Amino acid sequence: AQTVTQSQPEMSVQEAETVTLSCTYDTSENNYYLFWYKQPPSRQMILVIRQEAYKQQNATENRFSVNFQKAAKSFSLKISDSQLGDTAMYFCAFMKPWTSGTYKYIFGTGTRLKVLA
Amino acid sequence: EPEVTQTPSHQVTQMGQEVILRCVPISNHLYFYWYRQILGQKVEFLVSFYNNEISEKSEIFDDQFSVERPDGSNFTLKIRSTKLEDSAMYFCASSDRGYTEAFFGQGTRLTVV
Numbered sequence: 001a002q003t004v005t006q007s008q009p010e011m012s013v014q015e016a017e018t019v020t021l022s023c024t025y026d027t028s029e030n031n032y033y034l035f036w037y038k039q040p041p042s043r044q045m046i047l048v049i050r051q052e053a054y055k056q057q058n059a060t061e062n063r064f065s066v067n068f069q070k071a072a073k074s075f076s077l078k079i080s081d082s083q084l085g086d087t088a089m090y091f092c093a094f095m096k097p098w099t100s101g102t103y104k105y106i107f108g109t110g111t112r113l114k115v116l117a
Numbered sequence: 118e119p120e121v122t123q124t125p126s127h128q129v130t131q132m133g134q135e136v137i138l139r140c141v142p143i144s145n146h147l148y149f150y151w152y153r154q155i156l157g158q159k160v161e162f163l164v165s166f167y168n169n170e171i172s173e174k175s176e177i178f179d180d181q182f183s184v185e186r187p188d189g190s191n192f193t194l195k196i197r198s199t200k201l202e203d204s205a206m207y208f209c210a211s212s213d214r215g216y217t218e219a220f221f222g223q224g225t226r227l228t229v230v
Contacts, residue, residue, distance in 0.1 A: 033216060043206060045160070045221035091160060097216055103148060104173060105219065107160040 002027045004094050006108035013082045014116050020067075021077045021111045023092030029053075033095040034068065034075045035105070040088040048090070051075065082115045089113075119143040123209050123222035130199055130229055138194045138225045140209030149192045150210040150219060151184065153177065160208065166192065199229045 003026045013019035025034070036048040051059045051068050058066050063083075067076045079086055092108040122141045130136050142149055151163040164174045166184055174182075183195045192211075196203055206226050210219035 035218060037221075042223070043226075044223045045208060045210075047218045047220075050218050095216070103212070103216060104150065104162045104165050105152070105160070106162070109159045 002029070002094050002096060002106050004092055004106050004108035006092055006111050008111045009109070010112045010114070012114040012116055013079075015082055015084060017082055018078060018080045019082055019113065021079075021090050021092075021113065023075045023077070023108055025073050025075065025092070025094045027073070027094065027096070029096050031097050033097070034066075035093040035095065036064070036066070036075075036077045037091045037093060037107075038086075038088045039091060039110070040085075045091070049077065079113075084115050084117060087113060087115045119220075121209055121211055121220050121222035123207075123225050125225060126223065127226045128228070130227070132201060132229055133198050136196050136199055136227065138196075138207050138209075138227070140192045140194070140222055141190055142192055142209065142211030143213075143220055144190070146211035146213045146220075148212045148214075148219075149184075149186070150212075151194045152208040152210060152221075154206040154208065154224075156205070163194070163207075196227075199227075201229050203227060204229045 005024045032053045034051045038046045038048050049061045049064050063080045065078045089110045091110045093105040124139045149166040152160050154160045164178045165172045181197045185193050206224045208224045209222040212219040
């Protein structure tokens with residue numbers, strides 16, 4: 001069974017600085033997808049970034065980028081130029097492909113990030 | 118921008134009562150999901166639904182739970198006889214091609230008293 005581990009329950013960063021959130025996962029699959037979702041105090045789940053396992057290039061979305069190390073099964077999120085609005089819970093998620101029977105997310109336990117003014 | 122809409126945003130119910138949580142997925146999406154988040158804990162998969170049938174369900178999704186897509190636009194989650202431990206935030210999500218990202222609704226907070 002797949003598992004997703006986020007080892008940092010809480011982190012804080014000064015506004016305008018850079019922070020990296022860690023995520024590791026365990027799977028025997030070769031093709032899969034990885035995501036970072038943000039959950040602000042409103043509790044809505046908002047997609048931050050997505051990575052396909054077959055792509056070697058790390059995904060980037062504005063101030064958000066990932067460091068995807070497939071062999072190490074590591075998928076960290078880097079937030080550059082942190083803003084107060086980045087304060088939220090961040091969930092790493094794994095999705096296995098349809099050939100395994102279905103699509104579903106397996107989420108980590110989350111990292112609560114606080115951006116300090 | 119299209120979005121997933123859930124109603125109600127908060128529901129309080131007596132233990133043993135039936136509840137129906139409602140969702141309107143994005144209109145051209147084909148894959149539908151329910152997830153649950155007990156306060157302070159991780160988001161857990163409940164059920165996925167495609168082509169008018171359940172494609173996978175978790176061990177949480179027991180006989181007390183059911184899903185329906187009654188009219189081609191709504192997607193509902195029914196809990197037949199609620200327990201205290203069903204208190205959680207319930208998220209509906211949909212995606213167009215399954216392997217693309219799912220869009221989540223804003224959630225329904227269910228409180229069982």
